Amino acid sequence: MNEINTFGAVMEFAIELERRIRDYASNENEPDYSSACGRRISTLERVRRENVVEIMLEPIQGLTRERYVIDTADHSQDAVKAAAAVAARYYTDAAPKINVLEAKRALERCGKQHSEFAE
Amino acid sequence: MTKVLKNYVGGAWIASDSAATTPVVNPATCETLAQVPEGTRSDVDKAVAAAKAAFNDWRSTPVMSRAQYMYRLKTLLEEHFEEFAKMVVEENGKTRDEARGEVRRGIENVDYATHVPSLIRGYKLEDVSSGIDETAERQPLGVFAAITPFNFPFMVPLWFLPMAITTGNTFVVKPSPQTPISMDLLFHVLEELDLPEGVVNLVHGGKEASMAVMEHPDVRGVSFVGSTPVAKIVYETCAKHGKRVQAQGGAKNYIAVMPDANMAASVANIMGSAFGGAGQRCLAGSVVVAVGDAYEPLKAELIKRASGLRVGYGLEETSQMGTVISGAARARIEKMIADGLTEGAQIALDGRGVKVDGFEQGSFVGPTILDGVEPDMNIAREEVFGPVLSIMRVPDFDAAVEVINRSHYGNAASIFTSSGKFAREFKYRVQAGNIGINVGVAAATASFPFGGQKDSFFGDLHGQGPDSIDFFTDRKIVIERWL
Numbered sequence: 062m063n064e065i066n067t068f069g070a071v072m073e074f075a076i077e078l079e080r081r082i083r084d085y086a087s088n089e090n091e092p093d094y095s096s097a098c099g100r101r102i103s104t105l106e107r108v109r110r111e112n113v114v115e116i117m118l119e120p121i122q123g124l125t126r127e128r129y130v131i132d133t134a135d136h137s138q139d140a141v142k143a144a145a146a147v148a149a150r151y152y153t154d155a156a157p158k159i160n161v162l163e164a165k166r167a168l169e170r171c172g173k174q175h176s177e178f179a180e
Numbered sequence: 181m182t183k184v185l186k187n188y189v190g191g192a193w194i195a196s197d198s199a200a201t202t203p204v205v206n207p208a209t210c211e212t213l214a215q216v217p218e219g220t221r222s223d224v225d226k227a228v229a230a231a232k233a234a235f236n237d238w239r240s241t242p243v244m245s246r247a248q249y250m251y252r253l254k255t256l257l258e259e260h261f262e263e264f265a266k267m268v269v270e271e272n273g274k275t276r277d278e279a280r281g282e283v284r285r286g287i288e289n290v291d292y293a294t295h296v297p298s299l300i301r302g303y304k305l306e307d308v309s310s311g312i313d314e315t316a317e318r319q320p321l322g323v324f325a326a327i328t329p330f331n332f333p334f335m336v337p338l339w340f341l342p343m344a345i346t347t348g349n350t351f352v353v354k355p356s357p358q359t360p361i362s363m364d365l366l367f368h369v370l371e372e373l374d375l376p377e378g379v380v381n382l383v384h385g386g387k388e389a390s391m392a393v394m395e396h397p398d399v400r401g402v403s404f405v406g407s408t409p410v411a412k413i414v415y416e417t418c419a420k421h422g423k424r425v426q427a428q429g430g431a432k433n434y435i436a437v438m439p440d441a442n443m444a445a446s447v448a449n450i451m452g453s454a455f456g457g458a459g460q461r462c463l464a465g466s467v468v469v470a471v472g473d474a475y476e477p478l479k480a481e482l483i484k485r486a487s488g489l490r491v492g493y494g495l496e497e498t499s500q501m502g503t504v505i506s507g508a509a510r511a512r513i514e515k516m517i518a519d520g521l522t523e524g525a526q527i528a529l530d531g532r533g534v535k536v537d538g539f540e541q542g543s544f545v546g547p548t549i550l551d552g553v554e555p556d557m558n559i560a561r562e563e564v565f566g567p568v569l570s571i572m573r574v575p576d577f578d579a580a581v582e583v584i585n586r587s588h589y590g591n592a593a594s595i596f597t598s599s600g601k602f603a604r605e606f607k608y609r610v611q612a613g614n615i616g617i618n619v620g621v622a623a624a625t626a627s628f629p630f631g632g633q634k635d636s637f638f639g640d641l642h643g644q645g646p647d648s649i650d651f652f653t654d655r656k657i658v659i660e661r662w663l
Contacts, residue, residue: 064490064498066496068277113277113280113284114285120448
């Protein structure tokens with residue numbers, strides 16, 4: 062499905078993006094950035110586990126997977142930075158849709174880290 | 181050949197004395213996940229005997245040591261978090277987010293139990309008479325048991341078990357035969373704690389096992405969550421047999437929406453309340469009471485948002501609503517919808533007969549909205565326990581409170597408003613045990629008792645929070661003078 066329409070789907074897609082970029086960055090010889098993706102995966106899994114509170118689960122609208130495609134076939138000089146920019150955009154779009162403060166904060170932090178790398 | 185679940189008694193996995201079993205079915209895929217034994221009185225006898233034998237040593241285990249087991253249990257539950265959530269989806273049918281929420285809420289109760297050493301302290305008064313001191317000491321009572329429902333197969337047993345054993349009691353869980361596998365998994369985790377044998381015990385079964393728990397002379401107290409008719413039976417039977425009892429029954433939860441409410445935000449929250457867990461929650465919002473001019477915009481927004489909900493298999497992250505528990509439940513819910521229409525309600529959104537690609541045999545009922553519901557209709561008064569939301573229109577706030585208070589249930593009620601005056605009046609006047617102010621699911625967290633009034637609760641002390649300390653301990657009064 063292309064929709065990212067639940068708390069779990071937002072977090073799952075973030076983890077999926079991080080995994081993809083981690084492997085991509087590793088292949089493109091960006092070990093530090095790849096390791097940072099690994100740390101973010103652990104953080105996102107923990108935040109999902111600790112902050113999914115049933116009373117706050119509301120449907121999410123306006124996010125689709127096709128807006129955040131990572132081109133792992135691109136081996137140009139700035140390719141990893143481009144991937145980081147895609148991830149940063151996802152976090153920027155997703156964070157305001159999450160009504161659980163800790164999770165929102167974690168997404169914003171992930172976005173900021175990708176942004177800094179992309180610049 | 182699917183696995184036949186075993187009982188956990190005295191620290192060992194043993195087969196039930198009954199050869200008869202019932203299939204545990206995934207309500208979305210219709211796959212048989214396991215066979216659950218139709219446990220017998222003798223199964224319960226063994227579990228209670230093991231719990232009774234373990235009690236004296238366990239109660240004298242220092243409370244700090246008992247609490248340490250809860251710290252370790254929390255760690256293990258965090259490690260197995262996703263495994264539990266997946267199992268809850270598979271046996272219950274709810275969405276993965278809802279299952280994760282359930283597991284989180286269960287773990288919160290383990291967190292709370294780590295605080296027992298500070299919660300269980302007694303109190304003392306010197307010189308109540310010349311040279312005489314008086315003390316109230318809390319003591320555990322013995323064997324407690326829980327009979328738990330299908331809708332929260334992981335969380336509800338954890339409302340009781342951690343507090344019961346950390347306060348020094350021993351425990352027997354009898355889970356719903358429709359969703360017993362979460363407890364099977366939990367007891368495999370509990371086994372890793374190396375608790376003394378008999379401190380925690382698991383018995384599967386249905387009515388016979390439940391009656392055996394309620395009638396057993398060595399069980400000191402029973403916690404129950406289920407429907408109101410059964411809760412009444414549990415309350416009466418336990419009382420007759422001299423036990424403590426906390427029996428939580430069904431619900432019919434009303435949500436008042438004032439014209440001054442933030443409609444978009446309110447409706448988003450009401451969606452979760454009415455359709456979360458496919459409406460199979462004792463806190464599910466079931467009747468929206470639209471006050472005055474709130475009616476038209478509320479109705480329009482409810483229909484728009486509910487019709488957009490994605491119904492699907494809970495293991496798919498994008499599913500926003502899962503199944504009901506069984507085909508029988510689906511048939512019962514669909515009949516209640518039909519009966520509501522016969523009574524004069526109008527269908528605004530019809531979830532009957534919904535099919536999900538790839539899961540055509542699944543027990544799905546789509547979000548359903550009935551309009552024009554009147555207070556005297558059966559659909560407005562009785563619990564549906566499914567994803568059915570009724571809309572009722574009243575002229576003003578007082579009329580809303582009157583309608584809500586006419587219900588024989590009193591589990592939860594919510595108001596959506598931007599007025600502090602109405603919010604205050606609502607919580608003050610409405611006869612329900614859990615009140616939501618701009619919150620559709622007023623679910624008490626672990627350090628608060630889970631409320632409930634009228635036909636929604638039978639007993640004195642609620643589950644969770646400080647009430648659980650009172651339920652699982654007795655206060656012994658010591659009056660002393662040293663001559």
